Amino acid sequence: MGLPVLLDAYAYGNRWRYLNPAEKGLLSGLALAAALAARSPLAAGVVFACMAALTVGGARIPLLTYLRLLLLPAGFLLAGVASLVVSFGGGDIPLGTLPGIGLSVFLSETGLVQASLVLVRSLGAVAALYFLALTTPMTEIIGLLRRLRVPALMLELMVLAYRQVFVFLQIAREMRVAQASRLGYATTGNGFRSLATLGANLYLRAHHRSQLLHRSLVCRGYEDDLRWLERDYPRSTRNLLLAAVVGGGLLALSLLV
Amino acid sequence: MPPVLEVRNVEFSYPDGTRALQSLSLGFARGRRTALLGRNGAGKSTLFALLNGIEKPGRGEVHFAGAPVGYDRASLRQLRRSVGVVFQDPDAQLFSASIREDISFGPVNLGLSRAEVRSRVEAALAAVGLSELAERPTHALSYGEKKRACIAGVLAMDPKVLILDEPTAGLDPPMAAELLTLLDALHDRGITVILATHDVDFAFAWADDICVLQEGALAFHGAASDYQAVGRSFPSLGLELPWVYEVFAELHRKGAVTGDQPPRSRAELLARLR
Numbered sequence: 001m002g003l004p005v006l007l008d009a010y011a012y013g014n015r016w017r018y019l020n021p022a023e024k025g026l027l028s029g030l031a032l033a034a035a036l037a038a039r040s041p042l043a044a045g046v047v048f049a050c051m052a053a054l055t056v057g058g059a060r061i062p063l064l065t066y067l068r069l070l071l072l073p074a075g076f077l078l079a080g081v082a083s084l085v086v087s088f089g090g091g092d093i094p095l096g097t098l099p100g101i102g103l104s105v106f107l108s109e110t111g112l113v114q115a116s117l118v119l120v121r122s123l124g125a126v127a128a129l130y131f132l133a134l135t136t137p138m139t140e141i142i143g144l145l146r147r148l149r150v151p152a153l154m155l156e157l158m159v160l161a162y163r164q165v166f167v168f169l170q171i172a173r174e175m176r177v178a179q180a181s182r183l184g185y186a187t188t189g190n191g192f193r194s195l196a197t198l199g200a201n202l203y204l205r206a207h208h209r210s211q212l213l214h215r216s217l218v219c220r221g222y223e224d225d226l227r228w229l230e231r232d233y234p235r236s237t238r239n240l241l242l243a244a245v246v247g248g249g250l251l252a253l254s255l256l257v
Numbered sequence: 258m259p260p261v262l263e264v265r266n267v268e269f270s271y272p273d274g275t276r277a278l279q280s281l282s283l284g285f286a287r288g289r290r291t292a293l294l295g296r297n298g299a300g301k302s303t304l305f306a307l308l309n310g311i312e313k314p315g316r317g318e319v320h321f322a323g324a325p326v327g328y329d330r331a332s333l334r335q336l337r338r339s340v341g342v343v344f345q346d347p348d349a350q351l352f353s354a355s356i357r358e359d360i361s362f363g364p365v366n367l368g369l370s371r372a373e374v375r376s377r378v379e380a381a382l383a384a385v386g387l388s389e390l391a392e393r394p395t396h397a398l399s400y401g402e403k404k405r406a407c408i409a410g411v412l413a414m415d416p417k418v419l420i421l422d423e424p425t426a427g428l429d430p431p432m433a434a435e436l437l438t439l440l441d442a443l444h445d446r447g448i449t450v451i452l453a454t455h456d457v458d459f460a461f462a463w464a465d466d467i468c469v470l471q472e473g474a475l476a477f478h479g480a481a482s483d484y485q486a487v488g489r490s491f492p493s494l495g496l497e498l499p500w501v502y503e504v505f506a507e508l509h510r511k512g513a514v515t516g517d518q519p520p521r522s523r524a525e526l527l528a529r530l531r
């Protein structure tokens with residue numbers, strides 16, 4: 001399963017699904033701010049640990065799944081911070097010489113400190129966002145953004161794009177299976193050709209579909225804005241306070257430590 | 258009774274020059290159930306687009322409730338308030354990943370109050386039997402469930418005329434039977450229901466009137482119970498007769514069934530065997 005499908009499946013089926021998205025959003029937002037503001041790896045690490053624990057322990061996202069989901073951003077992060085740590089030609093800690101071209105490789109001490117801070121901070125930010133993404137369906141996050149007065153046009157785009165991601169995943173999967181069953185991927189050459197036609201056809205299908213969608217929206221009275229009824233959530237002052245205290249605590253910690 | 262929705266001498270061509278409808282005149286009587294049959298490309302979907310004002314006829318007129326349909330914003334809004342269309346492909350209709358939100362779209366556009374919208378959404382969900390699944394995201398629904406969500410989205414607008422383009426395609430037999438029950442319930446509420454289908458048996462089991470389009474023109478229009486007229490026209494139109502009719506005719510000839518009117522369903526046929 002692809003990442004969007006996995007994220008989505010948990011967003012709809014976790015223990016905190018029916019909590020008010022405002023509460024989860026507040027916690028996630030404060031934790032994100034805390035991760036970005038953190039000046040020490042310790043503070044950022046606490047944000048990460050805290051959000052990961054809430055996601056796995058609180059919302060009951062399976063630990064293995066969670067780790068798998070972290071792997072993707074972690075990979076990007078490691079590749080990114082490597083450039084902070086490694087330098088060629090001169091630096092603090094010599095590592096050795098590249099065979100063949102004779103270039104000496106060094107580790108930078110300040111680079112190491114910087115890199116660890118960037119790494120933990122980014123992981124903290126990822127954990128803060130994953131907390132919201134894994135506990136709250138996209139439609140509810142959009143509802144929350146609407147209450148935060150995000151412009152309607154942006155929200156409409158998000159709603160349409162989100163739905164279409166799944167429509168296209170499905171179409172692409174069906175087209176791929178259809179191609180594969182006729183040996184479209186039997187050789188590397190065939191594979192490239194099949195992939196190219198798949199891409200081109202996906203675009204055409206997208207175009208056609210957008211016309212059909214527009215037509216059916218028009219039938220239901222669409223004129224120039226996409227409006228719908230938001231659902232109501234149970235409000236819990238206790239949860240809101242809890243979110244504010246935990247999030248605020250993390251933020252205070254990262255500003256002080 | 259004057260038809261509630263009618264096309265008069267309508268011609269329609271797509272921008273690429275395909276002539277989809279030619280001098281078509283056809284009226285749908287208030288409160289009747291009409292099934293529209295016709296081969297692929299006969300013009301059924303095109304006719305529906307005209308009936309809802311999505312496409313404008315090149316020649317001729319569309320009439321609703323006795324008056325010609327206008328194509329300004331206000332007239333179209335009025336028409337779409339009363340005539341709801343459920344299209345063929347559910348994925349091309351559901352815009353939101355939340356089916357509740359999707360179904361609320363039409364009622365919100367009607368300018369109803371929040372409370373009214375909410376009660377209509379719940380009633381529509383119940384009518385199509387989706388109340389249990391309303392929390393699921395759209396992409397986690399099966400094809401038939403998505404199809405029902407589309408129907409709910411139009412039902413929630415409380416249309417006077419409900420048009421469905423191939424509602425049974427992709428439904429399993431129990432689901433199709435449930436759809437039939439739903440459509441009958443709507444009919445009992447006085448809603449005029451028009452549907453296009455390739456399922457001749459379904460059409461005859463359900464409809465009061467049968468229309469056949471052929472290459473954009475009307476080739477047959479009559480009562481579903483008029484079994485002699487159907488028997489005369491259908492073979493020359495390249496259409497199959499419903500199997501109950503064929504079996505009944507044969508059994509009737511052999512004197513193995515009671516009555517002269519053909520049955521509408523398998524159950525009725527079985528009940529009338531001697």
Ligand SMILES: Nc1ncnc2c1ncn2[C@@H]1O[C@H](COP(=O)(O)OP(=O)(O)OP(=O)(O)O)[C@@H](O)[C@H]1O
Binds near residue numbers: 296297298300303
């Ligand atoms: N967007 C379009 N552009 C050009 N031609 C079209 C378009 N849509 C339909 N047509 C053509 O118009 C004719 C009528 O098509 P229509 O979709 O109304 O048929 P239909 O009876 O609904 O067929 P089906 O049973 O396959 O759904 C066909 O010849 C079709 O190729």
Ligand SMILES: [Mg+2]
Binds near residue numbers: 301302303345422
């Ligand atoms: Mg069609």
